[in-house]
Amino acid sequence: MSSTTVTPEAVEAVIFEALKGFGVEEELLTRDAEITALDIDSLDLAELAQVLDDELGVEIKGDDVKGITIVADLIDRVVAKAA
Structure with a gap:
């Protein structure tokens, strides 16, 4: 971590x-x-989740990114999961 x-x-x-x-x-x-x-597919999102875990110690699962449409929502979700 x-x-x-x-x-x-x-x-x-x-x-x-x-x-x-x-x-x-x-x-x-x-x-x-x-x-x-941004032409990001599900494989890219899975890889991004691994990067977030490696870099920030925040585990993101598929359900965590459901309904996210813009980058700001993703940022907010990661920050909320880290709290």
Whole structure:
């Protein structure tokens, strides 16, 4: 488990970095970006969940991301799970 403090800014940084690794263009990465518009599929989300666990020690499951449509909602969900 990482010693990184789980703040919205820390979560955003981890998510944005991971999404860039999946091929998402940096200029598309905003809190208001729609997940589907970023061309992120379920495999990418599973990999992102592993990154969040590795980097922040927050375990995200499939049910945790149901209904999430924008990046900000994902960030908020991760922060809430860490609390």
